[in-house]
Amino acid sequence: MxxxxxxxxxxxxxxxxxxxxxxxxxxxxxxxxxxxxxxxxxxxxxxxxxxxxxxPHFAPKAKRIIYLFQNGAPSQLESFDYKPGLAGMLGKDLPPSVRNGQRLTGFTAGQASLPLVGSFTPFKQYGANGTWVSDLFPYTAQILDDICIVRSMHTEAINHDPAITFFQTGAQQGNRPSMGAWLSYGLGSENQNLPAFTVLISRGRGNSQGVYAKLWSNGFLDSIHQGVQFNSGENPVLYLKDPKGMDPTDRRKMLDKLAALNQVAFEESGDPEINARIRQYEMAYRMQTAVPETLDLSRETDETFELYGPDSRKPGTFAANCILARKLSENGVRFVQLYHQGWDQHANLPWEITGQAKDVDQPAAALVTDLKRRGLLDETLVIWGGEFGRTCFSQGNITKGNYGRDHHPRCFSIWMAGGGIKPGLVYGETDEFSYNVTQNPVHVHDFQATVLHQMGLDHEKLIFKHMGRRFRLTDVAGKVVNDILV
Incomplete structure (x- = not known):
């Protein structure tokens, strides 16, 4: 059944x-x-x-997800994993016993040494538990009692494209359904006039890694589960408006005729993708009214714009997209995916990460605050984090100040809020170098299993048979991280 x-x-x-x-x-x-x-x-x-x-398989703790993906991998050493001991090791080589033969990228594999460098920015303690947070994230520091920081994330992927794809689809190669597509498949749409899965993209001030449609692909699932990308500007969804010379009545007649032809094709072939196509046309027709109304920020108060920061009035910015994410979520979109590019700091780390943090810190914290004051945080799971972390050793010349940090998959930090996640918790620990996880490791598949669980889905039962194999988001791994759940 x-x-x-x-x-x-x-x-x-x-x-x-x-x-x-x-x-x-x-x-x-x-x-x-x-x-x-x-x-x-x-x-x-x-x-x-x-x-x-x-x-769902069981009663969910969350109804919707807003995923603030920090594309390019933020440094945990300049954000949420405080390592004061590194300050006294400046310029010393990373001990081989710590690295333990771990693979390096081409950026640093040819360096004569791996010189250690601590955070250039101070940390302070915040919240009821006195959690250390970088001065680059003062707004996030003020909501520490509402979020759970996971310091022990780890992955096998060491380069951006496979690592981002792994987080979004559960596999390092493409052509798999993304997390939002799996949720659409498992739970369907909550609002018949809006898609179950939407995507918003912004770009920051640093070096940007690309984002591609495969990250919100339906893969081998029906195409109706694919993420719908919203753009800034006059046309938030491409080709949604009626062409010149066609009014809504003509569009309705055309869709009815097209649906009849597609129904004949379905009865002949039995191809379920034909039904999915019919539903996509109907969804697009309903979206013509629903999307402009939902994405209209003119009714937002000045106080709301001030909460999200000065960039919130500029279409296409991370701040503006955070407001749109809240509006989409409160209108029933199950999975809202934001990608913010610019975190790939191989050089000029102090300057670039300072700008990136300024772009996202206030809006991300405002989103949690806004959802909470509207009574929506308990039913909305908010996630902030990238595809891997950054090395404790430098790439480039430390003394000239234009150094960067290389990719580091063995440990990194994310945070989560709402949706049945324990607030005010710091979960997992790393060694004194922030190089290896020492306590409560959380793999990417564990993270995915936990997210599905909060939406009422058993990751081992959310399956789809394709080419003779039973596929799932977590492949053949993953366990729910119960320690971080309410």
Missing amino acids: EKEWMEYGLSFSRRRFFSKLSLGIGGAALGSLLIPKLFEGNAEAQDDVLAGARL
Whole structure:
């Protein structure tokens, strides 16, 4: 039953739903809570809901996710992993016993030495637990009692493209569904007029790694689960507006005729992608009204703009995108993915990371504060972090001040807030060099399993059979990090 539910849910009717879903009275009660329109008398409304929304495996702690992905890998040494001992080791070579033969990238593999360098910026203690936070993140420091910092993230990927792809899709190669696509597949859409999965992109002041459509791809899932990228400017979604000379009535007639032709093709071939295509056309039609209204910032108060910072009035900035993310989330978009480029600091680290932190610190903290004051934080999981960390040794000349830090997959920091995550917690520890995890390691697949769990999905049961194999986001690994959950 579960396999049918997950693979063919797009074409379920009410009759098939009630005949196949053998959850009894308890399941019906849960269904009425998780899908409020499920038992309304309007048959058309029920069919629309069942086509889009599906029951989770168990009661979720979070309804929606906003993922603030810091593309390029922020340095944990200048943010949330305080290592004061490095100041006394300036210029000394990284001990071989610490490195333990770990692979290096081409940037530093040819260096004569690996000279240690501590953080150039001071740290101070904040929050009820006295957590150390860099002076580069003063706004995040003020919400420490609302967030959970994980210092023990680790990954196998050492270069940007495979590492980012790994975080987003569970595999270092492309052509796999992204996390947002898996959530769309597993839970469907909460708002029939907006996609379940949306993407916003901004660019900071530092060296930028590219982001590509494969990061929000549906992979081998139906195309309706692909992320929809929103742009700044007059046309937030490309090709959404009617072409010149076509009014809404003409568009409606055209879509009805097209749907009829596609239905004939589906009856002949049975290809489920045809049904997905029909639904995409219908979604685009409904989005013509819903998207401009949702993305309209003119109704936001001056106080809200001040909360998110001066860049929040500039379309396309990280700050403006954080406000849009809140609006999309409160309008029922299950997974809002933000990518902020510019964290790849191989050189000019002090200057570049200072600018990057200024771009994101106030807006990210404001998002948590804004959700909390609106009563939405408990049901919204907010995630902040990049694809790996940065080395404790320098790349380039320390004495000239234009040094950088190389890629470091063995340990790095992220933070999470809301959605059933324990607030005010620091989880995991690293050694005195911030080179190896010493306590409570969290692998990328563990992180993904935990995120799915908070949305009510068992990562071992959220599967899709493709080319004879049963695929899942966490591949054949991953465990839920229960220690960080409420």
